[in-house]
Amino acid sequence: MSPSNSTSTKGNASVSPAENGFIDSFSMLNSEKSVEEIIQQPLLHGIDDHLIEFSEALRTVAKALRRVTEGKASAQAEAAEWKRKYELERQRNLQLEQNGGDCTDGRGGNPEDRTVISDENSDQCELCCGKDDISAQEVLRDGEPDSNPSSVPNKMMRKASFKLSWYCKGEKCDRHKHDIVSFEKGNITTAERSSKQISLKWESPPQTVLILTKPNSTSVRILCLEMIRWLNEQKKLNIYVEPRVKSELLTESSYYSFVQTWQDDKDVLLLHTKVDLVVTLGGDGTVLWAASMFKGPVPPIVPFSLGSLGFMTPFHSEHYRQYLSSILCGPISITLRHRLQCHIIRDEAKSEYENEGPMLVLNEVTIDRGISSFLTNLECYCDNSFVTCVQGDGLILSTTSGSTAYSLAAGGSMVHPQVPGILFTPICPHSLSFRPLILPEHVTVRVVVPPSSRCQAWVSFDGKGRKQLGPGDALVCSMAPWPVPTACQSDSTTDFLRSIHDGLHWNLRKTQSFDGPRDP
Ligand SMILES: NC(=O)c1ccc[n+]([C@@H]2O[C@H](COP(=O)([O-])OP(=O)(O)OC[C@H]3O[C@@H](n4cnc5c(N)ncnc54)[C@H](O)[C@@H]3O)[C@@H](O)[C@H]2O)c1
Ligand SMILES: Nc1ncnc2c1ncn2[C@@H]1O[C@H](COP(=O)(O)OP(=O)(O)OP(=O)(O)O)[C@@H](O)[C@H]1O
Structure with missing residues (x-):
């Protein structure tokens, strides 16, 4: 998500009633009334069987409309109840975080950094949590107990939770449709296309970042040292690195002793329960490496480009502070890459x-x-x-x-x-x-x-x-x-097209000049 593009999903959360699968209940009540009025009218003399059949059909329609209206009312009541429960849970989480950490926003960090994005973020959060918000996917909330006795105890090891939403046409969001084909009265129809831009919104602030780096690269090593210091001092995050990198950091300075790592493959299997975000510093191979470490669910990956091509690495390392600040607040556009x-x-x-x-x-x-x-x-x-x-x-x-x-x-x-x-x-x-x-x-x-x-x-x-x-x-x-969720710099389509243009110079050809023969 580019800092300049981070508001691109604004306004997406409102759903038009028709798109939400409901007809507006007011107009529904009106139509039910008019159907009832037609039915109540005295029947004309000489009515034939067809008219009787027709009035029966209208009665059935009226009944169905009433049922839909009642159904919607009960769905709304249920939604309100869920919203209430969610608010309670959120409050409880916030309180827990405030009690457990010494930072005021649950993540800490440089207040200046936060103000840059907080307004924009609160706008977006409101949009995402609005009454028309779409449900998405819940992920693991709590980390399993730390199996590594040697790891440095950290302030909070509660894994951040997030929600995924599907955005379409840059404006409105819609419930992700699982039933893409419907069959009614002999007609097969397909629902509105369901593959839309996916947006990830943090429900609690991310607290633990795993940084994976391409080996034997001086530029990667320098960036890694700088990024760890910044994430620790400005964002107060827990940081994990690979054992190889931890040794490199310690030879650099004892300052890095707070950085955590693991001892064996068994610990790697539990990483997804502790890590909220993975940052990769390298090329596409480092993204592949990161994905291969997770044999089950994969936390969102933010791939910084320090390789030659970078089809999967849309983030430029020079602007890492802006990108990471924005990503830590969310929402993030992501590409869900299938494996x-x-x-x-x-x-x-x-x-x-x-x-x-x-x-x-x-x-x-x-x-x-x-x-x-x-x-x-x-x-x-x-x-x-x-x-x-x-x-x-x-x-x-x-x-x-x-x-x-x-x-x-x-x-x-x-x-x-x-x-x-x-x-x-x-x-x-x-x-x-x-x-x-x-x-x-x-x-x-x-x-x-x-x-x-x-x-x-x-x-x-x-x-x-x-x-x-x-x-x-x-x-x-x-x-x-x-799948492997990778953060987008803009959105999944723009990033894909940019990668084939920049990486492959796809379909690059000199444009034909205006000067020459043409259709009469
Ligand atoms: N003839 C070939 O093109 C060829 C041969 C062998 C392997 N590969 C690719 O290399 C991958 C392994 O990458 P690595 O970095 O570990 O090895 P590597 O260091 O040998 O790099 C291979 C190249 O493939 C590029 N690459 C990797 N994934 C890509 C993707 N999804 N889209 C576009 N380009 C991508 C990398 O940027 C790199 O330039 C394999 O998965 C395979 O796809 C390609
Ligand atoms: N943390 C890691 N540990 C071990 N090997 C790694 C790690 N990260 C990357 N590699 C391996 O290093 C190789 C090169 O990595 P990468 O593709 O990221 O860099 P590159 O070759 O310079 O960039 P590009 O792929 O864009 O040309 C890959 O084969 C990858 O599997």
Whole structure:
């Protein structure tokens, strides 16, 4: 979210009654009245069966209208009750925070920094909490107990909660529709498109930030030192870094001893219960690295660009103070990046998954020929229907976020990261008619190395963790339930288009001059 664009979602929270799925109850009562009036009129002589049928139908409509009005009244009462409960809970949380911390706003920080955004934020908060606010997704509220006895005890380890809302057309918000297709009286209709800009609003202030950095980079190290000091002194946040970074910080100065880390992989599994926000300093590879650390739910990631291309890193590091101040207050526009979960099924185990559990990828899973000089031969199934046999260098199963990475290099389409789908892209297929496919998000893809295959295949996950697939082994891949929320600098579409323009110089061509032949 750019500081200049941070108000772009203003006004989004009001929902027109029709869009909210309700007809205005006043007009409904009026129409019910008029229907009743028609029914009460004395029937004319010579009325035939049709008119009787018609009046019966009107009676039914009147009844239905009354029911809808009553239903709306009870829904409103219920909503008011929920709102009351929510306000109580919020007050309680605020009190808890004030008692637990020494800072006045629950987060502390430089008052000057806060005033820059507080007005704008309160505006937006009001809009988001207005009576037409849409419900979204609740996340874990409380961290699990700190399993690392050596970690420095910190003031508050209560994980911040947030709400997600869906915005459309930059103006109005709407309840996220789960039923995208309706069927009534023989007519199939689709609801208003449900994939909208997603906005994240903090319900309690974030308190713990995990900073992940690209190794062996001087510029990243310098920025990391500066950012930690600023987050600690100005924002009073708890900070986690990787063990490697903690050692680097301590060699720099003992000042950094307050920075927390973990000891082993078991602690990493609990990170999502403690961390409110992840900041990455590096390129796309560092975002992939961050995502790979979370095998389940992923906290929102703020990716700062310190790499060469930066398709997923829209934030410029020079302005990190403004960006982070704005993000810590929220609301934030986010892109929910889908991940794929992959299981390897060994021939000898048949239907059993490997013990190590699923691998989650943000970009893609690749099955290729590795160092073998033979053509790979891969049988592919989609929900048990035979798709094709890949004979070539291999196959890429990519997310839409990964569509601009390896899949693009292999001839796949570029797809907006918010589009749910699985890209099925062959690598150098030895066939003239093999075109890449995009499959819907709900399918399960199975890639089998046939028992008769001449060679092994190799599978890799976001370009890492190569594993061998022998004849008879299979890879099963489907959409994972835990997406990766990445903060947008503007919004998900603007950021995506900017990345393909700046990163790839997409469709850059000198404009044809005015000077020349034209249609008569
Ligand atoms: N022929 C190829 O284009 C090719 C070959 C192997 C791997 N890769 C990609 O590299 C990724 C691993 O990245 P890394 O940084 O760890 O390795 P890396 O350091 O080798 O970088 C690979 C390049 O891919 C870019 N990249 C990564 N994710 C991207 C995305 N979603 N959209 C656009 N570009 C992206 C990176 O910016 C980097 O320039 C793999 O997931 C794979 O997609 C590409
Ligand atoms: N915290 C980390 N620990 C270990 N490896 C990491 C970490 N962060 C990034 N990497 C790895 O370092 C490599 C390079 O990272 P990254 O892509 O962020 O930088 P880059 O190559 O300079 O940028 P770009 O991808 O834009 O060219 C990647 O393979 C990535 O997996």
